[in-house]
Amino acid sequence: MIENSFDTPSVVPGERLELDPVAAHDLAPDQRHDQPEAAGDTEVHLLKYVKVFYKRRRMAITTFLLVVGSVTVYTFTATPIFEAKTRLLIEAENRNVVSFKAVLDEDQTRADYYQTQYNLLQSRALALRTIDQLKLWETPPFRNDKRFSLKRMMLGAPALVGQYAVSGISRTGDVASDFSGTGGSAARTTESANPGPDETASQSDAIDAFENALTIAPVRNSRLVDLKFDLPDGALAATIVNALAKNYISQSLEFKFMASKDASDWLGQQLGEQRKQVEGAEKKLQQYREQNDSISMKDRENIVVQKLTELTGAVTQAKTERFQREALYRQVESLRGNPAMLDTFPAILANTFIQQQKTELAQLQSQSAQLGDKLGPNHPDMVKIRSAIRLTQAKLDGEIGKVVQGVKNEYLAALAKENSLTGALNAQKGDALAMNRKAID
Structure with a gap:
C-alpha cells in the first residue's frame, strides 16, 4: 500500500494564508468533470470589484464629480x-x-x-x-x-x-x-x-x-x-x-427686367443697323437712277416706297414699345400675390392718391387702436372709425387695381398696335411686289 505524503505549510499567526487555485488545464480530463463549481464564485468576484473600488474611491469620486460638473456647467452655459x-x-x-x-x-x-x-x-x-x-x-x-x-x-x-x-x-x-x-x-x-x-x-x-x-x-x-x-x-x-x-x-x-432691357437695347441696335442699310440702299438706288437717266418715277411708286419705309420703322418702334410694356406687365403680375412687394412698384409709388389713402388708413388704424380699450368695440365712435377704415381700404384697393389694370391695358394696346402695323406693313409689301411685277411686264 502506497501512502501519499503532503507538505503542510506553516501558518504564521496574524498572516493570511492564500492557496493558489489549480488551473483547469493542469487537471486530467476525468478530474475536470469531478471538480464541482463553486456556488460563491460570482459573489467573490463582485466582492473583489467592490474592494478595488473602495480602495480607489477618492480617485473614482473625483473623476465622477469632474465629469458631472463639466456636463452641468456646459448644460447651463450653452447657448x-x-x-x-x-x-x-x-x-x-x-x-x-x-x-x-x-x-x-x-x-x-x-x-x-x-x-x-x-x-x-x-x-x-x-x-x-x-x-x-x-x-x-x-x-x-x-x-x-x-x-x-x-x-x-x-x-x-x-x-x-x-x-x-x-x-x-x-x-x-x-x-x-x-x-x-x-x-x-x-x-x-x-x-x-x-x-x-x-x-x-x-x-x-x-x-x-x-x-x-x-x-x-x-x-x-x-x-x-x-x-x-x-x-x-x-x-x-x-x-x-x-x-x-x-x-x-x-x-x-x-x-x-434686365433681360427685357437687354432685348430692347438689342432691338434698338438692330434698328439702327437696318436704318443704315436702308439709307445705303437708297443712296445706291439714287446713284443708279442718276447714271441711267431714270430719275422720273410714277407718283404711286414714290408713295408706296415711302409708306413701306415708314411702316418698317413704325413696326420696329412698336415692337420695342411692346417689349417694354410687356416687361412691366409681367413684373406687376408676378407681384399681385404679394401686397408688400406690389407697394414698391414704381407706378404705385408715383400715385399720389394711393399714398394719401395709405396715410389716412394708417391714421384711422392708430385712432382705432388708441380708442379701442377706452371706448369698447360697440361705441358709436368706434363703429364710425371701423366704417371709415373699411371705406379707405376699399378706395386703396380699388386705386391699386386701377393702376394694375392700367399697366395691363398699356401692354394690350402696345400689342394691338404692333399687330396692326405689322398687318399694314405686310399689305404694303404686297403692293410693292405687285408694282414691281407690273414694271417688269
Missing part, C-alpha cells in the same frame, strides 16, 4: 440655437420646344436651372444684400470680434472638436482664434473660402458667418426649397430668413 425656416416655390421658365433634341435636353436643362437657383440662394452677393438691408454688420453673430473669451472658448469647444472629427481637415493657425467666434462654426463652403475682391476683412467674416448659418434644403420630388437659418436669437433668425427670401424674389425680378 440654445434656434432654426428659422421658410419655403420657396421655384418655377422654371417655360421654353418653346422646336426640335426633338430640345425635348431630350429639357430635363437636363431644368435640373441645371434649379441647381443654378440654389447657388444663387447661397451666393455671397445675396448674403451681402441681405446684411446691408438689415444692417447686420454690428450684430453680435456677424460682428468680427477678435477678443478672446473663456466663455466662447467653452461654448465653441464641442462644435470645433466635432468639426475636426467629422471633416478630418487639419487647419493651421492659432486655436484661440477659432474659439473667438460665437459658439464655433461649421466648415466653410468652397465659395465662402473665396471672398469677393471688393470685400473687406470684416465684411468677408460677416458673410462667411451668414453662409455658415444658412442651409438650403430642396424638398424631394417637388419644386419647393426650404431656407433654414440657425442663430441663438430666434426672432433675428426669422427676420433674416424672410428678408433673404424677399431679396431672392426681388433679384429674380431684376434679372428678368
Whole structure:
C-alpha cells in the first residue's frame, strides 16, 4: 500500500494564508468533470470589484464629480440655437420646344436651372444684400470680434472638436482664434473660402458667418426649397430668413427686367443697323437712277416706297414699345400675390392718391387702436372709425387695381398696335411686289 505524503505549510499567526487555485488545464480530463463549481464564485468576484473600488474611491469620486460638473456647467452655459425656416416655390421658365433634341435636353436643362437657383440662394452677393438691408454688420453673430473669451472658448469647444472629427481637415493657425467666434462654426463652403475682391476683412467674416448659418434644403420630388437659418436669437433668425427670401424674389425680378432691357437695347441696335442699310440702299438706288437717266418715277411708286419705309420703322418702334410694356406687365403680375412687394412698384409709388389713402388708413388704424380699450368695440365712435377704415381700404384697393389694370391695358394696346402695323406693313409689301411685277411686264 502506497501512502501519499503532503507538505503542510506553516501558518504564521496574524498572516493570511492564500492557496493558489489549480488551473483547469493542469487537471486530467476525468478530474475536470469531478471538480464541482463553486456556488460563491460570482459573489467573490463582485466582492473583489467592490474592494478595488473602495480602495480607489477618492480617485473614482473625483473623476465622477469632474465629469458631472463639466456636463452641468456646459448644460447651463450653452447657448440654445434656434432654426428659422421658410419655403420657396421655384418655377422654371417655360421654353418653346422646336426640335426633338430640345425635348431630350429639357430635363437636363431644368435640373441645371434649379441647381443654378440654389447657388444663387447661397451666393455671397445675396448674403451681402441681405446684411446691408438689415444692417447686420454690428450684430453680435456677424460682428468680427477678435477678443478672446473663456466663455466662447467653452461654448465653441464641442462644435470645433466635432468639426475636426467629422471633416478630418487639419487647419493651421492659432486655436484661440477659432474659439473667438460665437459658439464655433461649421466648415466653410468652397465659395465662402473665396471672398469677393471688393470685400473687406470684416465684411468677408460677416458673410462667411451668414453662409455658415444658412442651409438650403430642396424638398424631394417637388419644386419647393426650404431656407433654414440657425442663430441663438430666434426672432433675428426669422427676420433674416424672410428678408433673404424677399431679396431672392426681388433679384429674380431684376434679372428678368434686365433681360427685357437687354432685348430692347438689342432691338434698338438692330434698328439702327437696318436704318443704315436702308439709307445705303437708297443712296445706291439714287446713284443708279442718276447714271441711267431714270430719275422720273410714277407718283404711286414714290408713295408706296415711302409708306413701306415708314411702316418698317413704325413696326420696329412698336415692337420695342411692346417689349417694354410687356416687361412691366409681367413684373406687376408676378407681384399681385404679394401686397408688400406690389407697394414698391414704381407706378404705385408715383400715385399720389394711393399714398394719401395709405396715410389716412394708417391714421384711422392708430385712432382705432388708441380708442379701442377706452371706448369698447360697440361705441358709436368706434363703429364710425371701423366704417371709415373699411371705406379707405376699399378706395386703396380699388386705386391699386386701377393702376394694375392700367399697366395691363398699356401692354394690350402696345400689342394691338404692333399687330396692326405689322398687318399694314405686310399689305404694303404686297403692293410693292405687285408694282414691281407690273414694271417688269
